[in-house]
Amino acid sequence: MPKRRHQKPPVYDGPPIDRASEEGEESSPPPRHRRPPTKCSTCFDLDLRYIPQPHKNPNFCSYGQVARHWIPSTDLAKDPSCASCSFLKSAFDTLINSRGVTEIPPGKHVSYMIAILDRNDDDSEDDFAKKRMRDAARNKETSKSLKVEMRCIVKGEKEKDDGFQEEFQVEIYSPLGAEPAPWKSIGVAGEVPTKPNAEECAAIIKLWLQDCDQNHEFCKAKQGTGEFLPKRVLDLSDGQIRLVETTPGKRGHYVALSHCWGKEQLMTTTRATIAERMRGIALEQMPKTFQDVVAITRGLGLQYVWIDSLCIIQQDAADWEQQSAVMADIYAYCYLNIATTRAAGGHEGCLGPRWTVRDSLAWAAQFSRAVRRGSDDDNSKSISKTRKCEVQSFKVPGMQQDIRIRLAMKSSHEALQTPRWIRNHVDTAPLLLRTWVYQERSLSARSIHLHANEMVWVCDVTQRCECKELDGTPPDGDGWGASKDQIAKIGAMTADNKALHGLWRTIVEDVTLLDLTYESDRLPALSGLAYRFAEYLPKNERYLAGLWEGDLARDLLWESGGSTQTAGPTRDRKMTAPSWSWASLVWGGDDSANGLKWEHETKPKLAKWAGIKTYKQDARTRIISASVNVEGQNKYGIVSGGSIVIEGALCAVVLKKGATQASNPPLANVTTVQYGVFNSLHLNYDTPTSASSAGGTIYCLFIGSFSEMFDGDDKPHVMHEGLILKPVDGGRFVRIGHWAQHIEDWVDHKDVWTRKSRVHRVEII
Structure with a gap:
């Protein structure tokens, strides 16, 4: 590798640099005769x-x-x-x-x-x-x-x-x-100890809890006068650990655990072991992570802790469904959520030496x-x-003052703020790559993250960490993802359904980057958040396999990027969500860095090169009916199929030059165009295999338009968007992708089919 050229900087001989004025703030200019003291x-x-x-x-x-x-x-x-x-x-x-x-x-x-x-x-x-x-x-x-x-x-x-x-x-x-x-x-x-024990960690957490209890009215109001205990908790009193069933309505402080189960078999509660768990559990028999959490909870002086693998009866579908339906309340009303952020499995523990x-x-x-x-x-x-x-600091020798140097702990400061780059933290914060944990930390009023670098506190008001870098910073993320404070304050959005729907789409963008052991849990893992949103959306607005009825046509315009990623999302035959739902695809994995592209209108202008987007539904687009088949009691959980009947401008696009439409097309009098006639149409298939399975002809359904205005533009840039459909037996269609077409001066001479296509009614399953 060649040397990098280094040019020694000249001695500065100009007026002092005014940082405030560079940031656009008002400030008085310094005297001309001043020279920098350097x-x-x-x-x-x-x-x-x-x-x-x-x-x-x-x-x-x-x-x-x-x-x-x-x-x-x-x-x-x-x-x-x-x-x-x-x-x-x-x-x-x-x-x-x-x-x-x-x-x-x-x-x-x-x-x-x-x-x-x-x-x-x-x-x-x-x-x-x-x-x-x-x-x-x-x-x-x-x-x-x-x-x-x-x-x-x-x-x-x-x-x-x-x-x-x-x-x-x-x-x-x-x-x-x-x-x-x-x-x-x-x-x-702040100094960050290399290997703190449970008592030392608890002492720091106590101070943060006390400050939150005394000064954060919003966090206290969220919990009300006290927490309702879950149906089952671990009781740590009298030096014992016992699983207990609580009486309905009983209140008390409890810790809720967020953790990765890992590849090794965890200690669980089943119908065969529940009686034994209620008699008592020996600490040394618990996985190392559970032992550490029990020690911290005792150090905080708290009696109860909730751990899913022990407090939900495993291999019991009815109990799991019942408890997953109230998961939102379990985390929302806990006194503290302890997240074992550094541990990829229950046997690793969360109190080992700190490292970066x-x-x-x-x-x-x-x-x-x-x-x-x-x-x-x-x-x-x-x-x-x-x-x-x-993680270790070193005192700089030769100084009268105590000045120290250490490696920067970037992961602990970035992992919770940058959902798009979460896979950069797979080593130091593996827990944050789990879909279930996204809901748990979003709903909890306050969480303590046991990160590989240090402990990080996040409540609905502020953030803190041991090194003090995050102290006083709001939990509002980087703007690209859904921030904790946005989710905590959705009650303030009740007058703006557009903002609520936009926030939901952003949440889904975040979770499609994350992993699940069982992909069938994709909807149940968001059911707690869906329940919260339903409380603030218009009464009786239905939840349809991860989409909301009140903005359903707009919700259909999700884009997976699957056609450009050879290892992008896939469509497994075992998936039961309808093809028009993002939940019909298998997400997560190392190649999911781009995730779902869905929300544009409600995010702030995030970069100087970006424009401001607005959406308008085409006047011809109309949802006739929509339904899903919900399995079990949790209406925000697993679905088995669904149907949308929709009207809109539609045309058949013949993909191969010289090919003709099928002899028995599923729709009569449909407008037909050749794909090569216009170069402004972009076909974005849902999966890498969708394109090859499309056949010779696809059907493009027009949903609506996005107008994007850039700084200095006289008029907006317009993009028409809709769904790519494929006919199946019975005259119905399945979604296989998302299309977009530029509508600009430079394509006026091209065939813009959306202006002349006939309106058709189709059923998508």
């Missing part, structure tokens, strides 16, 4: 006002990477009179010598460079994410740690510098209560491909391995 052109004395940033200094960058002001370690050693350079060199040498971040074989050393990050300069193009970051920084009562990016390579003294193999972030901070650092850019952060991932593999692979494209070289040698590193 003397060092290498580190700029750690003064963030003068360190070159990407939007001001685009030349300080590496090929294919974010522009930064990179400082080689050799430059930090050039001027011993600069206290800031000497401090940075000492700090990073300490981190390297700890051997906690990289492996150094005998006879090798680490060559590195660093870039000091400006928190007001986010890499993301998401305007919404940038605004959140700025607002959080302004509302912060104490300054945060200094974030620094580091790139390094291990090599011998005489080896050629062949490029940097690893990249990661670190943070430099003063511990809470310590004397402030001499640089304003180095703020305060040196996730440099993706960066190294991307860079390697970019600079060696077309080369016969073996790229694998330049790609480092992803490793686990212990």
